[in-house]
Amino acid sequence: MSIPQYFSATYSEARQKFLKACEKRGLVVENNLNPNAKGREGEELYMDVARLGPEDASKVLFVSSGTHGGEGFCGSGIQVALLEQNYLESLPEDVAVVFIHAINPYGFSHVRRVNEDNIDLNRNFRDFSEPLPDNGAYQEVHDMIVPADWDGPAREAAEKAIEAYIQKNGMPKYQAAVSGGQYIKPNGIFYGGSKPAWSNETLRAVTAKHAGNAAHVALLDIHTGLGPYGYGELIYVGDLDGIDRAMEWYDGEVTSHETGTSSSAPVTGTMNKGITESVPNATNTCVAIEYGTLELMEVLNSLRADNWLYAYGDVDSELGQKIKKQVRDAFYCDADDWKEMVWKRGIETIEKAIKGLAKS
Ligand SMILES: [Zn+2]
Numbered sequence: 001m002s003i004p005q006y007f008s009a010t011y012s013e014a015r016q017k018f019l020k021a022c023e024k025r026g027l028v029v030e031n032n033l034n035p036n037a038k039g040r041e042g043e044e045l046y047m048d049v050a051r052l053g054p055e056d057a058s059k060v061l062f063v064s065s066g067t068h069g070g071e072g073f074c075g076s077g078i079q080v081a082l083l084e085q086n087y088l089e090s091l092p093e094d095v096a097v098v099f100i101h102a103i104n105p106y107g108f109s110h111v112r113r114v115n116e117d118n119i120d121l122n123r124n125f126r127d128f129s130e131p132l133p134d135n136g137a138y139q140e141v142h143d144m145i146v147p148a149d150w151d152g153p154a155r156e157a158a159e160k161a162i163e164a165y166i167q168k169n170g171m172p173k174y175q176a177a178v179s180g181g182q183y184i185k186p187n188g189i190f191y192g193g194s195k196p197a198w199s200n201e202t203l204r205a206v207t208a209k210h211a212g213n214a215a216h217v218a219l220l221d222i223h224t225g226l227g228p229y230g231y232g233e234l235i236y237v238g239d240l241d242g243i244d245r246a247m248e249w250y251d252g253e254v255t256s257h258e259t260g261t262s263s264s265a266p267v268t269g270t271m272n273k274g275i276t277e278s279v280p281n282a283t284n285t286c287v288a289i290e291y292g293t294l295e296l297m298e299v300l301n302s303l304r305a306d307n308w309l310y311a312y313g314d315v316d317s318e319l320g321q322k323i324k325k326q327v328r329d330a331f332y333c334d335a336d337d338w339k340e341m342v343w344k345r346g347i348e349t350i351e352k353a354i355k356g357l358a359k360s
Contacts, residue, residue, distance in 0.1 A: 004339040006084055007077035011102065011109035012043055014076040018101045021083035022050045032202050037116035039109030047103055047199065049206050052088055053096030059357045060211040061218045063350060064100040067121050067199075067271055068223060069107015069114065073332040074291055075222030076101060076108075077339060078346035087347060092358035097350075098210045103271070104199050111328050112306055115197050123181035123192030124200050126269035133268055135184045137177035141165060142188050145178060150308045151319060171296075176265040178300060187311045189303050192269050200274055207278035216360050218353050219275050219286040222346070224331050225299045227263045227292035230341030232349065235262050237272040238286040246285050249356030250349065254287065264290065283360070289349055291342050293333050302330035 008014035022029045027050040034045040065075025079099050082088065088097060102108045106116040114120050126132075144165065147158035166174045181192045211217045219237075227233045236243050236256040246254045255262040272286035293299065305323040314320050333339075 003343045004336045006081035007339050017080045021080050025083050034198055036198055037106045045105035047202050048101040051098045053091045057094050057096035058215040059095045060214045061097045061353050064221045066102040066104050066108045069104045070111040070331040071224040072102050072108040074224045081343050095358050119193040119197050120190050121199050122271050123269040124197050125271050125273040128195055132183040135182040138182035141177045142185050145304050179265050181268040189307045204274045204278045207275050211279045214282045216283045217279050218357050221288045223288050223290045224293050226290045229292050230338045231292050232345040233290045235288045235290055237270050237288050238284050242285050294330050299330045302326045
């Protein structure tokens, strides 16, 4: 089969492909049912987990998809292609690779970035007993981000206000205010929640189970929506002690917002914390691979539109369906050249991670 055929049009299709590919490889799949939500077609929602390599490996690589729901079309395609094409048939000694399919299956099925509670999981991994960060910057932009209507005067006023904000403060400041993570507006975007979400707790349990005795844990969490079309930026997400090691593994191509080299704004509560806190004694090398789709403003506007739709609109209306298409396009370029690009970069990166882990 050609690479594009391993990608899917819906969560259900993606899940079936993943399960079938695992079965072909003789892998046992753990199905973690999300008891709190159903899919767009009324289907059950699962975070599925499969492992290649020895049970007692001391070096474990997690390759995960769908932390941001609909971004899972990309990650799932890479996972399925890898399994179907018989990659990683022989792993280095003492190395295991764990595939996590659809960390946020609700968002994958409904083609949303967020989970069933409008939570951005990649802002949800924090200690909620500690004081929450100051969200003054988000407070300033919230009303522009979520206007009361999407095709009337409130929207028009919001667009003008955003334009003025960017003119005054610059695009990076707007991106940081919007996407940094906020804990004050449950109906806003990039909302981090008020307690650990189901996906957060489940991911921690999966990590503890699969890497409980590991000495070194690596993560490649697959995302889309930032950067140039089809290019996979490797964004370092661990604590900065490990960045030199990641640079070595990935041929110096790792970026970080701490060092000002990433297309991502500084963010808080990212999911690598769930991995490292579940195996506190292991060395960790965590990277998000972020594939570009559309221009940044188009992506941010699609997320605003989607947020408005679930706060005030009707998904089944004409406007609702138009917005859903806009969101899907921001997450996933349904084009063969894009799929070939993300696959090639994906498998090369996974192979580098395994090599790096083996040598560590
Ligand atoms: Zn993402």
